[in-house]
Amino acid sequence: MLELDTITAGYDRLRPVVREVSLTLAPGEAVGLLGPSGCGKSTLAKVAALLHRPYAGRVVIDGEPARGWRHTAPRAQRTAIGVVFQQPRMSADPRLPLRDLIAEPLRATGRRDEVPARVGELADTVGLTGELLGRRPHEVSDGQLQRACLARALVLRPRWLICDEMTAMLDASTTAALVAVVEEYRAAEGAGLLAVGHDSILLERWCDRTVHWQTPPTD
Amino acid sequence: MADTLWRSTGRTRRSTRTVRISFSAVTVAAVVLAVLIVPPLAQLDEQAVDLSKKLLPPSWEHPFGTDDVGRDLLLRCVYGLRISLLVGLVAALVATVVGTLVGAAAAAFGGWTDRIVMRLVDTFASVPHLLLGIFIVAMFRPGVWPVIASVALTHWLSTARIVRSEVLSLRSRPFVDAAISGGASRLRLTARHLLPSVLPQAGLAAVLMVPHAMWHESALSFLGLGLPTHQASLGNLVQSARSSLLAGDWWPTLFPGLFLIIPTLAIAGLAGAWRERINPRRRSELML
Incomplete structure (x- = not known):
């Protein structure tokens, strides 16, 4: 289970964007999180991926409470969750060719020997051909770059996947x-999925259940 | 079309910018060639004293004239430029490496490390750096290394600030989040993703610092605190020319002065062109 337990988070302690929100994902379940811009769904996604420290509440991953955030989170907990962000352009190191972009998590966790096999396999899965893998982010389209970012999120075989508006910048195909x-x-x-977005038609078709988030009353 | 918004004037005139860059490049190339080639080729002793030829004005035999003990000023200027350039390059390199490491560490660790390190930087920066430099050289016997240390240890501060702010702005990008989520340690994140993106800026800061370091070397030598007085450095040359200037002999001051000003402006000009390349929004002003 991936449990978010009464999370309060944001960027100003006096006016948090996320207030006492709870959400639970079962293994293998796909949950869509719908809401208008600025309601805090991306912040909640970052909290769930252990990338943003909430002011209150806790995250429990497979029965184990998160023991830290960002770098202070144990590596095993961090890598149990794969993340895909909205803007591929911003979420790729501009200096790395796509091949290295996808392989980076394997290298960072000391699994270099798996790089050639795993990168080749994932490139096939997401539909990137050999020549594209040698290009750097500014030489490919948003769609191609997002394919590489998805491959990077899957490369460590995470048990949980968080897609934060993964398809907002992309065309239908x-x-x-x-x-x-x-x-x-x-x-x-059998991984669980949290898909964040504002495209209700897509998320309702894609996910087992969707959660509609209303804008919190502003005071 | 006659009415396009952007019309060519029909002339192919090179912009002042192109002229400035080519002038700088030629000057820097000439300087480097001169200091590398002249000393081994000339086989002359730049310290050779000939009192029968003291204070001769410029002539064909001595294009820059001679100083008050009859030494050839052209030769001494070239040797002086050589030592000043060496001090400038090494000091700028050391200062940049120290500044980059400190700035990157402060930004990467953040929190209290950042606060303490940057307040330390502020403290150092609040003392005029010539004063701090004098304090450092005064602790050692005159020589090349104390001067390099003095210039390097007073000039890493601005690089540390530049690198820190650059790393801080990179750190808020989603690709850093992606790296953390992919299991990257703090060290790996800094070494693989943050530092390489900062290196062009740091390299530029290093080149911009070379002229500044040369000026500092000259200032220290002029004050009599830098290199040993017999060594032909540009600061020493100007310093020892002071007495003859009062007697109306202009050449011992003018030529070393030009040898200091022209190469440093040329290096700064090239660095400015480089900066326009990596950051076109900030048009060049000479940052000396």
Whole structure:
């Protein structure tokens, strides 16, 4: 289970954007989180990925409470959750060719020997051909870069996947392709998914259940 | 179309910027060639004293004239430029490496480390750096290394600030989140993702610092605190020319002065062009 327990988080302690929100994902379950811009769903996604320290509340990953945030979180907990962000352009180190972009988590966790096999396999899965893998982020399109970012999120075989508006910048066919990749991965590994977005038609078709988030009253 | 918004004037005139860059490049190349080639080729002793030829004005035999003990000023200027350039380069390199490491560490660790380190930087920066430099050289016997240490240890502060702010702005990008989520340690994040993106800026800061370091070397030598007085450095040359200037002999001051000003402006000009390349929004002003 991935449990978010009465999370309060934001960027100003006096006016948090997320107030006492709880959400639970079962293994293999796909949950869609819908809400308008600025309601705090991306912040909640970052909290769930242990990338943002909440003011209150706790995150429990597979029965184990998160013991830290960002670098202070144990590596095993951090890498149990794969994350795909909204803007591929911003979430890729501009100096790394796509091949290294995908391989980076393997190298960072000291699993260099798996790099050639795993990168080749994932590049096939997300539909990146050999020549594209040698290009750097500014030489590929948003859709191609997002494919690489999805491959990077899957490379460590996370038990949980968080897609924060993964398809917001993409066209319909790329969206369909990426959703298919995620679904294939979930079917194979039994991973749970938290898909954040504002496209209710997409999320309602994609996910087992969706949560609609109303804008909190501003005071 | 006759009415396009951007019309060519029809002339192919090179911009002042291109002229400035080529002038700087030629000057820097000439300086480097001169200081590398002249000393081994000339086989002359720049310390050779000839009192029968003291204070001769510029002539064909001595293009820059001679000083008050009859030494050839052209040769001494080249040797002086050589030592000043060496001090400038090494000091700028050391200062940049120290500044980059301190700035990157402060930004990467954040929190209290950042606060303490940057307050320390502020404290050092609040003392005029010539004063601090004098304090450092005064602790040692005159020589090249104390001067390099003095210039380097007073000039890493601005680089540390530049690198820190650059790393801080990079650190808030989602690709850092992605790296953390992928299991990257703090060290790996800094070494693989943050520092390489900062290196062009740091390299630019290093080049911009070379002229500044040369000026500092000259200032220290001029004050009699830098290199040993017999060594032909540009600061020493200007310093020893002071007495003859009062007697109306202009060449011992003018030529070393030009040898200091022209190469440093040329290096600064090249650095300015480089900065426009990596950051076109900030048009060049000479940062000396």
